[in-house]
Amino acid sequence: MKKLLLSACVVLSTTLPSFCQVKDFKTIDNGGTGPYKAIAASEATLPQHVVYRPKDMTGAAKANGPLPVIAFGNGGCFNSSIETERMLSDIASHGYVIIAIGPLVKNGVQDRTSTPASMLTDAINWVSRTNNKDYKGNVDTNRIAVMGHSCGGAQTMFVSADPRVKTSVLFNAGMGDMKMAGADRTSLSKLHHPILYMIGGPTDIAYKNAELDYERIQHVPVSIANLDVGHAGTFAKEYGGAFSGMAKDWLDWQLKGRNEKSTMFLADSAKLTSGWQIRSKNFVSTSAKTAAMDSLLRSFVDQGKVSCVAAFVAKGGKTLYHNAQGYKDLERKTPASPQDYYILFSQTKAVTTVAFMTLVERGLVKVDDPVSKYFPGIPDSVVIAVENGNYKTRPVKTPMTFAHLMSHSSGIGAGLAGQLRRAAARPGGATAGGQRTADASMNARYLKDDMLALAKYPLGFDPGSEWNYHVSTNMLAYMVEVISGKPLRQYVKETILGPLEMNDTDWYFEPGRLARFVKAYSYADGKLEAASNRYSEGTVSPVQTYCEGAIGLNGPIADYAKFCQMLLNKGEWNGRRILKPETVTLMTTVNQLPEQNGGGKGFQFGLGFELYNAQKKPVPEVSNTAFAWGGLYGTEYIIDPENDMIALFYLNMPKRDRLYPVFLSKAYQLFK
Helix, strand or coil, rough: CEEEEEEHHHHHHCCCHHEEEEEEEEEHHHHHHCCCCCEEEEEEEEEEEEEEECCCHHHHHHCCEEEEEEEEEEEHCCCCCCCHHHHHHHHCCCCCEEEEEECCCCCCCCCEEEEHHHHHHHHHHHHHHCCCCCCCCCCEEEEEHHHHHHCCHHHHHHHCCCCCCCEEECCCCCCCCCCCCHHHHHHHHHHCCCEEEECCCCCCCCHHHHHHHHHHHCCCCCCEEEECCCCCCCCHHHHHHHHHHHHHHHHHHHHHHHHHHHHHCCCCCCCEEEEEEEEEECCCCCHHHHHHHHHHHHHHHHCCCCCCEEEEEECCEEEEEEEEEEEEECCCECCCCCCEEEECCCCHHHHHHHHHHHHHHCCCCCCEEEHHHHHHHHCCCCCCCCCCCCEEECCCCCEEEEEHHHHHCCCCCCCHHHHHHHHHHHCCCEEECCCCCCCCCCCCCCCHHHHHCCCCCCCCCCCCCCCEEEEECHHHHHHHHHHHCHHHHHHHHHHCCCCCCCCCEEECHHHHHHHHEECCEEEECCCCEEEECCHHHHHHHHCCCCCCCCCCCCCCCCHHHHHHHHHCCCCCCCCCCCCCCHHHHHHHHHCCCCCCCCCCCCCEEEECCCCCCCCCCCCCCCCCEEEEECCCCCCCEEEEECCCCCEECCCCCCCCCCHHHHHHHHHHHHCC
């Protein structure tokens, strides 16, 4: 009998991963109207809730990126979501995971036992921590909403203070002057994100309270949508009726960045649409401007200059734009998503530099310390002549410091020394051991191996006398490993990626994540042509030990935006401090290069970043306080303190038109 049960589980898992962890399930309205047929499932480790989700979680995540999560509270605060299950199932079929209070109901009988609002928090905690393979890697716990009907709306209001929540939806609910489920009118002041009220018109018993809430909320964006159907909404209709469609539009906008859905809520004041009366306030008035940005990016696609493009703009910590256009796979016509992965190449350098500066703040090293103090084998001579494979050197005039490594003025791999290194190197690129610099050893299993080999060559110039790009950050990364006593990947995850919740950014991934990457294309001779995907393929190699500090990170645009926002905030993000303000100021305001250098007229570089100034900036709108860098395949970012903004622009194209300045000018127009 045990053998038969095991066989049954194996068969089920071929169509539904980890299905043996599902105690029971049912299908509602044939799985909904969306592309991912939904089920209502009872999970073995979450028996007091029901999960409305795509049946094939992995397939939905591969096609759509990790799925946003919604915690749902029921009418009457009851222990059953049967009244709203048609809506919840339909929303799930469009690529959402909804965890509702109360166990799965298959007999049609509603459990009217009262439940606490904390069960919504329990749902969020469960999906954030579970090791269930259906959910881990397939859900995006950076995109969480809470929703609730009637008393469940009060539960929603109570839990909305949770910093993990990105938006809230109250169905037929409002606090007014009452107290319910731990919430009251003071809960409104704790809101920190956009909120939608969906009300059943004047006959809805929640109508007056919702109107009072709408008038009282002054500090966050709020919309109220009225449809004259009463307190029961349209939940009993097939697929949840009109309430389901309106909620999905809001969620697509707020959680998936589909800005075209904002028109429903922002286009006109007191707008009447298919019986809905909709009002909104406190939104940054950029709907026309974001539409113009959509149009600009779409024009790059329509002109055949890019396969796909992603962009992100934030002002004062508020996201003004986050969207993608085009196709991540042209041949298969797979639509691009803001959650797609990009190869970041040299955007890795800033992360490595910040990692090193955390060691400085811990008192383990100083910026102006000689590197030889920690690595006695570092070169201390400069090559002056090369002939027939032999070379002559002289002693350095100044010892190499960590400031030289962070500003690419160390002399490592430069000039004649670089020629010697490249002549002896095997071809580079992405290998079975991950992404590698062009002249890196193909046999190096660890970064240490490559850096010890590099240190055998002299310098190309005296430290601090010139600028020569790239490999210095690899030596800096090796020093992070030496000083911290930990592998670079581990230390960066512990000090930066983890605290900033950059959960999708890494050097390596499991094979299933390869589908998250956009395909590489080049623009040449007026047309797009497929390029090699060896760099993305290198991220799923079986050997995952070699991690460079100069290149190697990959991930979605919103992840790196958190890193940029942290720097704009002088080292802090979401209450978590990565660096002290004075450290960020040192890194981003002090030019480390001589006036005449290999970067050209006006080129300045701090510790990890180019520093824009009156002589050199990408577009006139950029302030003289801005700092930036980018990646080989067209990923770009800028952090502009004077304008209190960040902007990111992502391509995956080795050859391309110079489209970034066009985007950047438009980005500044979003708030001017």
